[in-house]
Amino acid sequence: MPELPEVEVIRRGIIKHIVQRKVTDIIVRQPKFINAQSLSNQNILAVNRRGKYLLLETSSGATIISLGMSGTLRIVSISAPVSKHDHVDFVFKQACILRFNDPRRFGNIFWTPKPIQEHPRLKNLGPEPLSDNFNGNYLYQFALTRTRSKSIKELLMDGTAVTGIGNIYATETLFKAGVAPQRQARDVSPKQYQKLSHNIKQVLADAIAQGGTTLKDFVSSDGKPGYFKQQLNVYGRSGLPCFVCKQPLAMLRQAGRATVFCKQCQT
DNA sequence: ATTTTCTCCTGCATGC
């Protein structure tokens, strides 16, 4: 499940292969992703990221790619055999193919003319967690003025509050900060928000450095898995002993998503 | 206005 770090790892992996190159052909094998055609014959000027969205920018606009749950983008050779769920090929003539594969098809591909940030999917996104305008004070103020009864976990996963943090990293961050996931966002203190925002940046930066988190199927653009999984403290470890206090980790469901946490270490 | 549920979808684990 690509979250911000995985998308960033992919961005860094593909950029050198496709920037300043022209897309000469686009093969769409799944009708859902027909919008990919809009990139035809255009030159890629930049490869950027906004939250979990990847932006292939051209002089007239951008193709916006969301990887959903299971989407991957790989750089493969022109003659690479097509396999199952290879839904889109962006062909760069005599260079390579940027290949989009997505078994669960939760991904999306859009085209937007300039200005890119006005696209409905991007317009209402909160700040980038790794940027300077995301900090403890911002989060605290947001919780106070923009939430009524959201839990802290739900706040971290609310894209309008801060973008790119998914279930894995929200769960991990709360453990690191020692904050119980079910607590009301409004009741978390400024000091704890300070710690949370710091931990968010740390965890995300760490995960990027490790090449992302591979649970089952995430691979970067060159096919390599990420190694952050080895640093996961709680995610996916329900019932297993807490690394700190040895008590079995608890699990609860918030807004439909599983949260694993330690009742003793997180208060 | 906010919160819950539904909807995409496939693959894998479980249970009979």
Place this chain on the structure above:
DNA sequence: TGCATGCAGGAGAAAA
């Protein structure tokens, strides 16, 4: 062996 069931989950849309 194979079938049905359940779950995972990002995020918009619809429903409550």
